[in-house]
Amino acid sequence: MEYPKITKTPFEQFAIKPNLQDYHKMGEKFSWDKISSDLDWFDHEHINIAHVTIDAHLKTDRKNKKALIWESKKGEVEEYTFLNLSRLSNKFANVLVKELGVQKGDRVFFFLERVPEIFIGILGALKAGGVIGPLFSAFGPDAVKDRLADSEAKVLITSPALKKKIVEVFPELPALKNIILVHRGEAKEDPNDLSYDRLMAQASDFFDMVKTRQEDYAIMHYTSGTTGKPKGAVHVHGAVLGHYATGKYVLDLQEEDIYWCTADPGWVTGTSYGMFGPWANGVTQVVYEGGFSAKYWYSFLERKKVTVWYTAPTAIRMLMKAGDELPRNYRFDSLRYMCSVGEPLNPEAVVWGEKTFGKAFHDNWWQTETGSIMIANYPIQDIKPGSMGRPFPGIKAGILDDNFNELPSDREGNLALRPGWPSMFRTYWKKEELYHSRFKKGWYITGDKARRDEEGYFWFVGRADDVINTAGHLVGPFEVESVLIEHPAVAEAGVIGKPDPIAMEVVKAFVSLKDGNDPSEELRHDIQKFVMKRLSSAAAPREIEFISSLPKTRSGKIMRRLLKARELGLPLGDTSTMEEE
Ligand code: ATP
Ligand code: MG
Numbered sequence: 001m002e003y004p005k006i007t008k009t010p011f012e013q014f015a016i017k018p019n020l021q022d023y024h025k026m027g028e029k030f031s032w033d034k035i036s037s038d039l040d041w042f043d044h045e046h047i048n049i050a051h052v053t054i055d056a057h058l059k060t061d062r063k064n065k066k067a068l069i070w071e072s073k074k075g076e077v078e079e080y081t082f083l084n085l086s087r088l089s090n091k092f093a094n095v096l097v098k099e100l101g102v103q104k105g106d107r108v109f110f111f112l113e114r115v116p117e118i119f120i121g122i123l124g125a126l127k128a129g130g131v132i133g134p135l136f137s138a139f140g141p142d143a144v145k146d147r148l149a150d151s152e153a154k155v156l157i158t159s160p161a162l163k164k165k166i167v168e169v170f171p172e173l174p175a176l177k178n179i180i181l182v183h184r185g186e187a188k189e190d191p192n193d194l195s196y197d198r199l200m201a202q203a204s205d206f207f208d209m210v211k212t213r214q215e216d217y218a219i220m221h222y223t224s225g226t227t228g229k230p231k232g233a234v235h236v237h238g239a240v241l242g243h244y245a246t247g248k249y250v251l252d253l254q255e256e257d258i259y260w261c262t263a264d265p266g267w268v269t270g271t272s273y274g275m276f277g278p279w280a281n282g283v284t285q286v287v288y289e290g291g292f293s294a295k296y297w298y299s300f301l302e303r304k305k306v307t308v309w310y311t312a313p314t315a316i317r318m319l320m321k322a323g324d325e326l327p328r329n330y331r332f333d334s335l336r337y338m339c340s341v342g343e344p345l346n347p348e349a350v351v352w353g354e355k356t357f358g359k360a361f362h363d364n365w366w367q368t369e370t371g372s373i374m375i376a377n378y379p380i381q382d383i384k385p386g387s388m389g390r391p392f393p394g395i396k397a398g399i400l401d402d403n404f405n406e407l408p409s410d411r412e413g414n415l416a417l418r419p420g421w422p423s424m425f426r427t428y429w430k431k432e433e434l435y436h437s438r439f440k441k442g443w444y445i446t447g448d449k450a451r452r453d454e455e456g457y458f459w460f461v462g463r464a465d466d467v468i469n470t471a472g473h474l475v476g477p478f479e480v481e482s483v484l485i486e487h488p489a490v491a492e493a494g495v496i497g498k499p500d501p502i503a504m505e506v507v508k509a510f511v512s513l514k515d516g517n518d519p520s521e522e523l524r525h526d527i528q529k530f531v532m533k534r535l536s537s538a539a540a541p542r543e544i545e546f547i548s549s550l551p552k553t554r555s556g557k558i559m560r561r562l563l564k565a566r567e568l569g570l571p572l573g574d575t576s577t578m579e580e581e
Contacts, residue, residue: 003347003350003351003384003385003386005382005383005384006350006354006360006382006383006384006385007382008379008380008381008382008383011380014379014380016254016336018252018378018379018380019248019249019252019253019254020249020250020252020378020379020380021380022380023378023380023381023390023393026249026393027393027394030393030394031394032241032245032394032421032422035241035244035245036241038244039052039056039240039241039244039280040052040056040059042211045213045214046211046212046213046214047212047213047214047237047238047240048126048127048209048210048211048212048237049126049218049219049237049239049240049276050089050123050124050126050127050209051127051209052240052244052280053123053240053275053276053279053280054067054082054085054086054089054123054279055086055209057082057279057282058082058083058086060282062082062282063081063082063083064081064082064083065081065082065282065284066079066080066081066284067080067081067082067084067085067279067284067285068080068085068116068119068284068285068287069258069284069285069286069287069304070115070116070286070287070289071286071287071288071289071300071304072115072289072290073289073290078116080116080119082279082282085119085120085123087205088120088124088200088205089120089121089123089124089127090124090127090204090205090206090207091124091200091203091204091205091207092120092121092123092124092125092127092200092203093124093125093127093128093207093209094203094204094207095124095180095199095200095203096108096124096125096128096130096155097128097207098203099199099203100154100155100177100178100194102125102128102129102130102154102155103129104128104129104130104210104212104216105129105130105131105216105217106129106130106131106154106155107130107131107132107133107151107152107153107154107155107220108121108125108128108130108131108132108133108153108154108155108157109132109133109134109135109147109148109151109153109155109156109157110122110132110133110134110135110156110157110158110265111135111137111139111144111156111157111158111162111166112134112137112157112158112159112162112182113137113159113162113289114137114264114265114287114288114289114290115159115182115184115289117157117182117184117196118134118157118265119265119275119287121157122134122265122271122275123275125155126212126218126237127207127209127210128207128210129210129212129216130155131217131218131219131220131234132218132219132220132271133147133151133153133219133220133221133222133232134221134265134266134270134271135147135222135266136264136266136267136554136555136577137162137264137266138554138579139266139554139576139577140165140576141165141166141168141169142169142576143576143577144166144169145166145169145172145173146230146576147222147230147232148169148173148175148176149172149173149175150232150429150430151220151232151429152175153173153175153176154175154176154177154178155176155177155178155179155180156176156178156179156180157179157180157182157196158179158180158181158182159181159182159183159184159186160181160183160186160187160193161186161187163179163181178194179193179194180194180195180196180199181193181194181195181196182196182197183195183196183197212237213237214236214237214238214422215236215237215238215426216236216237217234217235217236217426218235218236218237218239219234219235219239219271220232220233220234220235220429221233221235221267221268221271221368222368223367223368223369224267224368224553224555224557224577225553225574225576225577225578226463226553226557226559226561226577227447227463227465227561228561228573228574229573229574230574230576230577231428231429231431231434232428232429232430232431233268233368233369233371233425233428233429234425234426234427234428234429235371235423235425235426236422236426238422238423239272239276239371239372239422239423240276240280240422240423241422241423242272242371242372242421242422242423243272243273243276243277243280243371243372243423244276244277244280244281245372245392245394246277246372246373246376246392247273247276247277247278247280247281247283248281249378249392249393250339250362250364250373250376250378250392251273251277251278251308251310251337251339252308252337252378252379253277253278253281253283253308254281254283255282255283256307257283257284257307257308258284258285258286258304258305258306258307258308258334259278259283259284259285259286259306259307259308259309259310260285260286260287260288260300260301260304260306260308260309260310261273261274261278261285261310261311262288262297262309262310262311262312262315263310263311263312263342263555264555266554266555267368267555268367268368268371269310269312269341269342272371272372272423273310274287277372286300286304286306288300292315292318294318294319294322294326295322295326297315297319298319298326298327298329298330299330301330301332301335302330302331302332305334306334306335307334307335307336307337308335308336308337308338308339309335309337309338309339310338310339310340310341311338311339311340311361312340312341312342312343312555312556313340313342313343313344313345313346313349313556314342314343314552314556314557315556316340316345316349316352316353316361317346317349317485317491317492319356320348320349320352321491321492321514321515324355324356327356327357332357332358335357335359336359337359337362337379338353338357338359338360338361338362339361339362339363339364339376339377340361340362340363340364341363341364341365341366341373342555342556342557343556343557343558344363344386344388344460344478344481344482345361345363345386345388346386346478346481346482346485347385347386347482348482348485348486349361350363350383350385350386351385360383360385362376362377362378362379362383362389363376363377363387363388363389364376364377364388364389365388365389365448365458365460367446368425369424369425369438369444369446370417370421370423370424370425370446371422371423371424371425372392372421372422372423373392374391374392374395374397374417374421375388375389375390375391375392375395375397375458376388376389376390376392377389377390378390384453384457386459386482387453387457387458387459388450388457388458388459388460389457389458390456390457390458391456391458394421395417395418395421396417396418397415397416397417397418397452397458398415398416398417398418398443399411399412399413399414399415399416399450399451399452400413400414400416400440400443400445401413401414402414404416404440404441404443404445405441409452409453409454410451410452410453410454411451412449412450412451412461412474412476413449413450413451414445414446414448414449414464415446415448415449415450415458416440416443416444416445416446417443417444417446418442418443418444419439419442419443419444424444447463447464447465448460448461448462448463448464449461449462449463449464449467449476460476460478461474461476461478461479462476462477462478463560465561466496466560466561467497468495468496468497468505468507469497469504469505470497470500470503470504470505470506470507470538470539471502471503471504471538473536473538473539475497475507475538475539477494477495477496477560479535479539480493480495480507480509480531480535480539480540480541481493481494481495481509481558483530483531483534483535484509484511484527484531484541486530486534487526487527487530487531488514489513489514489517489523489526489527490511490512490513490514490527491512491513491514491515492511492512492549492550492558493509493510493511493512493550494509494510494550494551494558494559494560494563495507495508495509495510495541495560496508496510496560496563496564496567497564498542498543498564498567498568499568506542506543507538507539507540507541507542507543508541508542508543508544508545508567509541509543509544509545510544510545510546510547510550510563511527511544511545511546511547512546512547512548512549512550513546519546524544524546527544528540528541528544550563551563551578551579552578552579553577553578553579554577554578554579555577556579559578561573562575562578
C-alpha cells in the first residue's frame with residue numbers, strides 16, 4: 001500500500017473521549033432495540049422524527065440550547081433554540097393542517113435556498129404527518145417538474161425568485177394544490193400568493209403532533225442521478241434510529257459540539273446529517289446559506305469555532321485547488337473531527353487534511369437508499385487512506401460475485417448489505433419493481449463495486465457501471481483518478497472505459513488542470529509518465545484529454561456516464577441534476 005496507515009492513540013489518551021470506545025465490542029453487543037431506548041417514542045410503535053429531534057429536548061436542559069445558528073450570504077446571523085424550532089414548526093404544522101388541509105401521507109415539497117424556513121418547514125411537515133421532499137434550489141424547471149409530478153406533491157414551499165424560475169411547469173402539475181412563498185424581504189407580495197409570513201403570523205404555536213408509526217413514510221429523496229434517471233427513495237419515521245446512532249458513533253457528536261454539515265438539504269446528507277442525526281443528538285448546528293467559497297469556508301470554520309465538520313470530496317478537492325497558502329491565514333483550533341461522504345475520498349485528500357488541519361478526513365460510505373451511514377472510519381480506529389472503513393456496528397456488508405454469492409477477502413465484487421436496518425429505503429416511489437430488483441439472495445445490492453481486506457476494511461472500486469474491463473483486467477476508475485490527482489498540475493480527473501477492438505476497453509482519462517497550468521503535449525506526456533510509474537500498464541490511461549471542468553451532478557459527483565456518452569457520441573440521458581458548466 002502506497003499510503004501508510006494513520007494510527008490513532010488509544011482511547012484513554014483522547015482529550016475528548018469518543019462515543020465509540022471499542023468497535024469490536026460494540027459490534028458484538030449491538031442491537032437496534034438498545035439504540036431505540038435512547039429515543040423518546042410515543043409508545044412502542046409510534047415515533048415521529050420531528051419529536052425525537054426537537055420536541056423531546058424540551059423536557060431536558062437543552063430546551064434553551066441553540067439548535068441552529070444560521071448565517072446568510074450577506075453575513076446576517078439568526079439563532080434558534082430547540083424551543084424556538086419546536087414552536088415555529090408547530091405553527092407551520094398548523095398552517096399545513098388547518099389552512100391547507102394536509103393529511104397524513106401527503107407529499108410536502110420544498111424548493112428553497114438554505115434558509116431557516118426549510119428547517120422549520122420540514123419539521124412542521126413531519127409533525128403534520130406529511131412526507132417531505134426537499135429539492136435542491138439550483139434545479140431548473142424540468143428537474144423540479146419531474147420530481148413534483150412523480151411524487152404528486154400537494155404543497156410546495158418556495159421563494160418568489162425560485163417560483164419565477166419554475167412558474168411555467170405549474171399547469172402540468174394537477175396534484176399541486178398550494179404554493180407557499182417565503183419572502184425574506186424579497187419581492188412585493190401578490191395578494192393571491194400564500195405568504196409564509198402571513199400564514200405563520202396567524203397560526204398557533206401549539207400543535208398536537210400526528211402520532212406516526214415507525215413504518216409510516218416520512219422522507220422522500222431523489223437520488224443524485226449520477227448513473228441514470230433519479231429515483232425517489234422513500235424513508236420512514238423509524239429511520240431516525242439510524243440517523244441518531246450514526247450521528248453519535250460515526251460523527252461522534254457530543255453535547256458541546258458545534259457541528260457543520262456542508263450538504264444542502266436537497267440531498268440526503270443534508271437531512272439525515274444536516275437535520276435529523278445531529279438534532280436527535282441534541283447538538284448545535286451551524287449553517288451557511290451560501291455555496292462553496294474556499295475563503296468563506298475557512299473563515300466560517302474559524303469564526304463559528306466548528307468542532308465537527310462533515311463535508312464531501314468534491315469540496316475538499318476544491319479547497320486543495322485553492323492552494324496551501326490560504327488556510328495558513330486561519331486558525332482551526334476548535335476543529336476536532338472531520339468526515340467526508342458522497343464520492344470516493346482520494347488518499348491524497350486524506351493526507352492533505354492532516355497537513356492543513358492537523359487531522360485526517362474520515363471517509364464514510366452510504367447512499368440515498370441506505371438513509372444513514374453504512375461503512376465508516378471511526379475516531380478510535382486507524383485510517384487506511386483510500387479506504388471507506390468498516391461497517392457500522394449492526395450492519396453486515398458483503399462482497400458478492402455476479403451470482404450473488406459471498407466472496408472471500410481481497411476479491412473485488414458487488415458491495416451488498418443485509419437488509420433490515422431502520423433507515424433503509426422502503427421503496428422507490430412508484431417503482432416497486434425496480435425496488436425489488438435491488439434485492440438478491442437475502443442481500444440489498446448497492447450497485448457499487450468494492451473489496452474488503454483481511455482486516456475488514458472496505459475499498460471502493462467504482463460504480464458497477466463504471467468499472468472498466470481492459471484486456472481481461474477489471475480497473476476501477478477511482479484508483480486511476482486518485483493517482484492522476486497526485487500529479488502537481490492536475491486538479492480533477494474522470495476516467496472511463498473507451499471501447500477498443502482488441503482490448504474490449506481501454507482506459508481514457510479526462511483531466512482538468514490546477515490554476516496556472518496550461519494544456520500541452522509536454523504536460524500530457526509528463527502526466528502519462530507519472531501514472532505509468534504508479535499503476536499497472538493495464539490501468540494506466542491510454543488516452544488523456546484535457547478539459548476545463550468535469551461534468552458533475554449538482555451534489556458534486558463526477559458523471560462518468562456523461563464523459564462516456566460524449567466520447568461515443570451517444571445521447572446524454574437524464575441531465576436534470578447536472579451542474580451548469
Ligand atoms: P444515482 O443512484 O441516481 O445514480 P447516486 O448513486 O450518485 O445517484 P446518491 O445516493 O446520492 O446518488 O449517492 C450514493 C453513491 O455515492 C454511492 O452508491 C457511491 O457510488 C457514492 N459514494 C458515496 N459515498 C462514497 C464514499 N465514501 N466512497 C465512494 N463512493 C461513495
Ligand atoms: Mg445510486
